[in-house]
Structure formats: C-alpha cells, structure tokens
Amino acid sequence: xxxxxxxxxxxxxxxxxxxxxxxxxxxxxxxxxxxxxxxxxxxxxxxxxxxxxxxxxxxxxxxxxxxxxxxxxxxxxxxxxxxxx
Numbered sequence: 001x002x003x004x005x006x007x008x009x010x011x012x013x014x015x016x017x018x019x020x021x022x023x024x025x026x027x028x029x030x031x032x033x034x035x036x037x038x039x040x041x042x043x044x045x046x047x048x049x050x051x052x053x054x055x056x057x058x059x060x061x062x063x064x065x066x067x068x069x070x071x072x073x074x075x076x077x078x079x080x081x082x083x084x085x
Contacts, residue, residue: 031058039064053079 035058039045045059050068052075059066060083070076 026054028054028057028061031055032062035059035062035064050079051075053082057082 031054035045035055039059039062041063043064045055045064045066047055047066048069050056050070053068056066056068056079068079070079
C-alpha cells in the first residue's frame with residue numbers, strides 16, 4: 001500500500017505501562033502503527049523529547065533510523081539501555 005494511504009483511527013487504545021522508566025512513558029508497541037503510517041520506510045524518526053526512548057524503540061523495531069534528544073541524563077541512559085539490549 002502506498003505511503004500515507006494507511007488509515008489510522010483518531011484514538012488508539014494503549015496499555016498503561018506503569019511508568020516504570022519515565023513519568024509519561026508510552027508503550028513502544030502503541031507508537032509503532034503511527035510510525036508506520038507517518039514515516040516512510042527509509043525515513044528518519046525525530047523525537048526531540050525522547051524521555052525513556054519508547055518512540056526510538058518503536059522506530060528501531062519498524063526498521064527506521066531515529067534521532068532522539070533528551071536533556072535529563074538519567075532518561076538518556078535509560079533510552080540508551082533500551083536501544084542496545
């Protein structure tokens with residue numbers, strides 16, 4: 001199916017993660033359909049407030065390159081660990 005012809009609902013159900021790694025943490029599984037719908041397979045996902053890295057993990061799992069920016073060192077380290085497991 002051509003890029004951007006994938007229809008996504010306006011509301012996506014997601015499972016509460018318990019915010020174990022970062023206060024507004026989201027499930028990478030929940031973010032993956034958004035990345036698939038709005039980023040070309042050869043594209044790059046930018047998350048300028050990446051927190052614990054859920055968006056970056058979803059991008060990586062989708063085969064996209066990614067760039068994450070995070071000011072807090074503890075969240076930066078958490079994202080790094082999640083991406084290099």
